Amino acid sequence: MSIKKAYLFVFLILLIDQASKVYVKTNFKMFDEVTVFDWFQIKFIENEGMAWGIELPGDYGKLFLTLFRIVAVGGIIWWLWDSVKKNASNYLRVAIVLILAGAIGNIIDSVFYGVIFNESTTQQVATIFSDQPYGTAFHGKVVDMFYFPIWRGVLPSWIPIWGGQEASFFNAIFNVADFAISTGFGILLVFNKKCFQS
Template identity: 30%
Template sequence: MIKNVMNTGLSWLWLTLLCLVVDQVTKHQVVGSMELYESIQVLSFFSITYVHNLGAAFSFLADQGGWQRWFFTSIAAIASIVFIIWLAKTPKDKKLLSVAFALLLSGALGNLIDRVLFGYVIDFLDFYIGNNHWPAFNVADSMIFIGAALMIFDSFKNSDKESSASKK
């Protein structure tokens, strides 16, 4: 069984665990050392700003009556299961795709933990230009973005290989 696991994308679960720990530790540090809505300027375009996100990306549905907590919790739980299945079905030699799934899984789990424990996601990375701020996000959100980008890159990389093979 262990030998079979090591021949799949599940061999990258260490990366999922590492990113999940970084996500949770950074959130814990922010909550433990800052007041809600407190902001610490780091660079002229970046601050650590402690906020709660009751919604999804860009605070989507944050102003609803509370049902969104369980809706987004369910989505994150289902997505996590799907990413584990995809990791299990991905051959070990598909490293980029395995890394993408591992990162997506860590992000989904990081935000799932917040929703289950608190009812919201802890965000704190705040980028801006002048008074124009992007919505604050966290390490888990970053892993989701990077994982999705790698997945897209992998799909283009593989479609190029398939095109080259069909021309021969």
């Protein structure tokens, strides 16, 4: 894969990611959901941008996280350029492209969404380019929407601590960018030898 193709794939993933986020943000109220299949729903939530909705404490936590991501993206861009230059395996290049696209996708939310959208609530759908934005630059929330409640039920009583309690799998709600990052890391783990063969 050439550097030109790599950047084209990054752009296409970003386009799909941002189009899906803007659509959901401007058509769904907070926590609205649409059942596609029993095991797949579109469910609108927002988070501060850390994996699994974890937040960094303090006024500067979000700013630190966003700036850290921007620096990390610079490193990933260099890694992609270096991998193409050294003719690394396509497994590695595809993994880097996915991670890069996902990281940029969530950075766009964090940097710009606070200043271009008004607040999403359970009573109102957000509007884009609002004259009453919900935040400031670098303090936007990340839009998530894909939910796969594959299993719901009561855990067997023989399981220590949680036995007999209601549970579900898979609880995470994510977006295209998250999926790209996870897939990229999955390729690095599963195809480790092929990624880093000399």
